[in-house]
Amino acid sequence: MVKQNNVYKQAYNKALKLLEDGGNLPSEPELCTALTVSRTTVRGILGRMQDVGLIEWDKRRKLVLRQPGSADYFPDGETDTLTDIIERSFMRKLLLGGAEAGMQINELELAREIGVGTSSVREFLIRFSRFGLIEKRPNSHWVLKGFTRDFALELTEIREMFELRSARAFAATPAGSAVWSELDRLESEHRALLGDIAARYREFSELDERLHRLIHSASRNRFIIDFYDVIAMIFHYHYQWNKAGEEVRNRTALEEHLIYIAALKSGDAARVDDTCRRHLRSARETLLQSIPESYRD
Amino acid sequence: MVKQNNVYKQAYNKALKLLEDGGNLPSEPELCTALTVSRTTVRGILGRMQDVGLIEWDKRRKLVLRQPGSADYFPDGETDTLTDIIERSFMRKLLLGGAEAGMQINELELAREIGVGTSSVREFLIRFSRFGLIEKRPNSHWVLKGFTRDFALELTEIREMFELRSARAFAATPAGSAVWSELDRLESEHRALLGDIAARYREFSELDERLHRLIHSASRNRFIIDFYDVIAMIFHYHYQWNKAGEEVRNRTALEEHLIYIAALKSGDAARVDDTCRRHLRSARETLLQSIPESYRD
DNA sequence: CTACTGTCTTTTATCGTGAAAAGACAGATT
DNA sequence: AATCTGTCTTTTCACGATAAAAGACAGTAG
Helix, strand or coil: CCCCCHHHHHHHHHHHHHHHHHCCCCCHHHHHHHHCCCHHHHHHHHHHHHHCCCEEEECCEEEECCCCCHHHCCCHHHHCCHHHHHHHHHHHHHHCCCCCCCCEECHHHHHHHHCCCHHHHHHHHHHHHHHCCEEECCCCCEEECCCCHHHHHHHHHHHHHHHHHHHHHHHCCCCCCHHHHHHHHHHHHHHHHHHCHHHHHHHHHHHHHHHHHHHHHCCCCHHHHHHHHHHHHHHHHHHHHCCCCHHHHHHHHHHHHHHHHHHHHHCCHHHHHHHHHHHHHHHHHHHHHCCCHHHCC | CCCCCHHHHHHHHHHHHHHHHHCCCCCHHHHHHHHCCCHHHHHHHHHHHHHCCCEEEECCEEEECCCCCHHHCCCHHHHCCHHHHHHHHHHHHHHCCCCCCCCEECHHHHHHHHCCCHHHHHHHHHHHHHHCCEEECCCCCEEECCCCHHHHHHHHHHHHHHHHHHHHHHHCCCCCCHHHHHHHHHHHHHHHHHHCHHHHHHHHHHHHHHHHHHHHHCCCCHHHHHHHHHHHHHHHHHHHHCCCCHHHHHHHHHHHHHHHHHHHHHCCHHHHHHHHHHHHHHHHHHHHHCCCHHHCC
């Protein structure tokens, strides 16, 4: 295996969805933008669709012959990018124990364990290093610093600085800006979710990220905006693997969000500060409680 | 060329310096810590030293036969790490014009231009991306955001937040901590430099970095400490290539530093805030003035 | 018994290679 | 005239291979 054609496979599955929903297929350039891939890939997809008898394709004529069934889709595992595979394996090890602070990380061993080439692992570790959880000894191994209490405290310290500043900037955004309508949309999604919390509490994670990213965007500072990647990554895996008391936690957070949103809309700086601080404090507590045993100092 | 043995060459040159200064050579493990390389490399060095008639080496006996001359040293160019070579080429392009915001960056082209493999360039760009000057389009090229006025403003905004917080923490450090003696050492180095500024103004850059890193370390937050890498990188190249009015600039900065240091020692929070802000404001002005023409919006 | 040396194994750094994917351009179609 | 298709070129992604460098371990010297 030299390179997985997962871009092609993922785009193919997406194109099948288009067939199910939309009916007919547009021109190749339009498909490119719809699927966010190049024409090379689009033509590959159309070629296969013809081969399996889904469509008849001749230049600009794309005639749908039949609706796709579940057998037409590529299975989930084949559409993952290599980066995602490596990240998942690594985070599983990191957050679900089996990894202690101070431990050495071996590129070769990690690559063999996951079943990928060393350079992919190397590149992953370099990208990952900005999260502050690992550190490189030049010409030698990486050192795992671990998802410790200190890490969580340092992370949340920065988060509080950045979000407080962003929230103030957000509240001061002139009326009529697109961010206000986006905030309204998020608010109603919050209410809808809260109304059906018992069944849908798992959807909170995504909503959480969208709200905080929107607020951070008001800072108009790339370092603040990029820093949210660290938080998002930590929370993403945290939500995924730490299910204890999830429903209660999410309900509380949703309620805090609604109060926070109301404060933003009021434009009252002191109220924004207060509700922002309050929410971030409880988010910090949640995070602190999720630190694995093996990292407790 | 598969891999340059520049670790070996650099350590060899360092070992020659030890010979010049110290006289005799210690044991292999001691040499390892002195040169910060492995025993494999140390033994390689000793082997060569014997071959060229510098020492007679038999087990733990290392007899110095002659003093090394300048011909014994490896030339400067051969001791550079690949990463440094790539970084220099890239930064030269970036800061000395010939690069406009929005431009595409081509890994292959860059690699050919510098004369290195593509993976080294790839890894460099990934590491470099955390500085916020470039951005990746997956499966496609990098985009240069450029060293623009916006970049400088966003950078200094964070810098001011972080350094203000660090300076406050620094001032609150209990007496007797090692940081205070380090601050004293830096203060006297500042005075010495200021006394001979006309001849030595070029040495300011290094002193500047040491002082600010010391202050940032008081934050005890890895994100704050790591962020200084971004500032250090920008200022490093800025100092190197922007020589207009350098002596005056450095004298002013030195004087501001001394006032800042005095404030830190006083422990007076308001005075720390004030002198820190004042210094960072003038550092920001200096930076803004150094933005290349091609990036002026 | 501790620290050093000789030797061997493992890991990292870097490159070249080939398939996947992107992209360029001329000619064709509406 | 604008957009689309056919074809070809270029670039990115991922791998395996190899020299440099690190590191492990047993035996040896003090």
